[in-house]
Amino acid sequence: MNRFDVIIVGAGITGLASAYHLKKMNEKLKIAILDKKPAYCQGNTAKSAAAFRNLFSSDVNRKITQSTIEFYRHVQNDLKIDLGMHFNGYLFLGDRKFIDNPTFKGFVEEGIASYVSEQTLISAGFRTKLSEEEISVMNLSNIEGGLLGLNCGILAPEKICEFYGNELGKMGVEFYFGTEVKAPSLQPVTPLNYPGEPFVWQKTVLSTIETNRGEFSASDFIFCTDVWTSDILDSTGIDGHTRGKKRQVFQISGPEVETVMGTGLIEGQNVMTLTILPSHEIVLRPDPESHSIWVTIADDYNRNFSTTEDPQPERDFYEKSLFPILTAYFPQLKNSKVSSMWAGYYAYNTIDKTHYVFRDKNIIVATGSSGSGIMKADAIGRVVASLQGGIDKTVLFGDLVIDTSDLGIHKRKVKEEEMVI
Numbered sequence: 516m517n518r519f520d521v522i523i524v525g526a527g528i529t530g531l532a533s534a535y536h537l538k539k540m541n542e543k544l545k546i547a548i549l550d551k552k553p554a555y556c557q558g559n560t561a562k563s564a565a566a567f568r569n570l571f572s573s574d575v576n577r578k579i580t581q582s583t584i585e586f587y588r589h590v591q592n593d594l595k596i597d598l599g600m601h602f603n604g605y606l607f608l609g610d611r612k613f614i615d616n617p618t619f620k621g622f623v624e625e626g627i628a629s630y631v632s633e634q635t636l637i638s639a640g641f642r643t644k645l646s647e648e649e650i651s652v653m654n655l656s657n658i659e660g661g662l663l664g665l666n667c668g669i670l671a672p673e674k675i676c677e678f679y680g681n682e683l684g685k686m687g688v689e690f691y692f693g694t695e696v697k698a699p700s701l702q703p704v705t706p707l708n709y710p711g712e713p714f715v716w717q718k719t720v721l722s723t724i725e726t727n728r729g730e731f732s733a734s735d736f737i738f739c740t741d742v743w744t745s746d747i748l749d750s751t752g753i754d755g756h757t758r759g760k761k762r763q764v765f766q767i768s769g770p771e772v773e774t775v776m777g778t779g780l781i782e783g784q785n786v787m788t789l790t791i792l793p794s795h796e797i798v799l800r801p802d803p804e805s806h807s808i809w810v811t812i813a814d815d816y817n818r819n820f821s822t823t824e825d826p827q828p829e830r831d832f833y834e835k836s837l838f839p840i841l842t843a844y845f846p847q848l849k850n851s852k853v854s855s856m857w858a859g860y861y862a863y864n865t866i867d868k869t870h871y872v873f874r875d876k877n878i879i880v881a882t883g884s885s886g887s888g889i890m891k892a893d894a895i896g897r898v899v900a901s902l903q904g905g906i907d908k909t910v911l912f913g914d915l916v917i918d919t920s921d922l923g924i925h926k927r928k929v930k931e932e933e934m935v936i
């Protein structure tokens with residue numbers, strides 16, 4: 516029997532950050548992390564477009580991204596551990612109405628973003644005026660300006676996971692890979708050893724889980740299982756509140772791509788600014804190491820909710836849906852080629868599109884990252900640790916504070932997030 520104080524199911528970035536902050540808070544905790552994959556960060560963390568921003572419409576999302584970004588910056592700059600972070604900015608493009616929206620104005624007033632003129636964008640190589648046909652057939656808008664997020668950019672999730680993973684090794688956290696947790700049932704706190712237990716009048720907790728590698732017991736269980744949370748927890752009657760939707764990334768390369776890679780708008784940065792095209796929110800994410808661009812989109816309609824083990828990318832989707840829009844704004848990409856592609860899942864909180872971190876009995880759940888789990892992971896790990904330790908206020912990196920219950924179910928304090936991309 517493997518017995519621990521805390522068992523974390525899921526060795527993605529959320530599980531690792533949670534274990535790290537649990538140990539920082541209480542070094543005596545005996546912690547195990549279980550994952551069905553052969554190593555850490557092989558789930559959606561490995562499929563991410565790996566970008567970060569502190570531009571969110573809800574206060575809590577601004578705080579948890581700001582603090583996580585600053586923590587990663589601290590690791591890279593002060594601890595000298597390369598996390599592949601580039602502060603190359605986030606550029607939202609659109610027509611006048613879009614750029615002048617009140618949320619963007621607020622970012623500029625706060626000093627976390629600045630406006631970019633159409634003229635600057637033309638000089639950077641953007642085609643800002645489209646043909647009438649492109650506008651009417653594909654529902655595109657002209658580019659009349661941009662909003663540039665200043666404390667935003669790209670990073671390497673595998674390096675962040677390696678940082679947490681190495682620290683956890685030193686702290687004595689045990690990893691069990693290739694360990695699939697089966698849908699558990701709650702067990703009686705005081706077993707009577709009578710067939711059919713637990714009865715509805717018995718107090719129940721989760722004390723033991725079954726896996727393909729035997730049973731594991733713990734005082735507390737933490738499920739950082741992202742899009743698979745409901746698959747595991749449904750049998751307990753606890754709702755995971757999250758649904759999965761496939762999201763794809765298409766890597767394009769070639770000499771034409773390298774010309775677009777030059778469009779860096781942040782002073783002192785030689786990496787292309789991550790760019791969000793108008794109308795359909797197609798994201799162009801530079802990958803400086805491979806001299807390529809990753810193209811992705813959060814397409815909502817006619818994209819069903821699902822959670823298979825290994826979602827597949829669809830080349831046809833790229834060619835028919837993304838390529839025509841891409842080449843309307845960047846005609847120079849007409850001969851670019853898809854050199855690689857992959858797909859993962861967004862774990863959507865379909866109500867306010869922000870994480871859920873809550874406790875029910877001795878089970879803590881951290882899920883619902885809604886497409887921004889890398890850029891929030893350190894803060895989420897701290898909230899998990901507070902919840903496990905019974906601490907009401909969570910102090911985030913940089914001394915930002917949120918109520919631990921803000922991301923919970925019963926005392927939730929989150930406005931619906933408008934900026935999910």
Ligand SMILES: Cc1cc2nc3c(=O)[nH]c(=O)nc-3n(C[C@H](O)[C@H](O)[C@H](O)COP(=O)(O)OP(=O)(O)OC[C@H]3O[C@@H](n4cnc5c(N)ncnc54)[C@H](O)[C@@H]3O)c2cc1C
Pocket residue numbers: 524525526527528529530549550551552556557558559560561562563564565566567694695696697739740741742743747762763764811858859860861862882884885886887888889890891
């Ligand atoms: C295409 C795409 C682009 C994205 N872009 C960004 C971005 O730019 N920036 C950003 O911040 N986020 C982005 N995301 C979202 C981000 O990838 C996720 O929010 C984040 O990786 C979630 O981390 P996690 O640790 O919660 O989940 P995961 O990394 O999925 O980890 C969950 C783990 O649980 C394990 N598990 C599940 N069930 C079981 C079981 N029964 N037994 C044992 N183990 C189990 C899985 O194997 C997995 O390793 C993107 C996602 C996708 C798909």
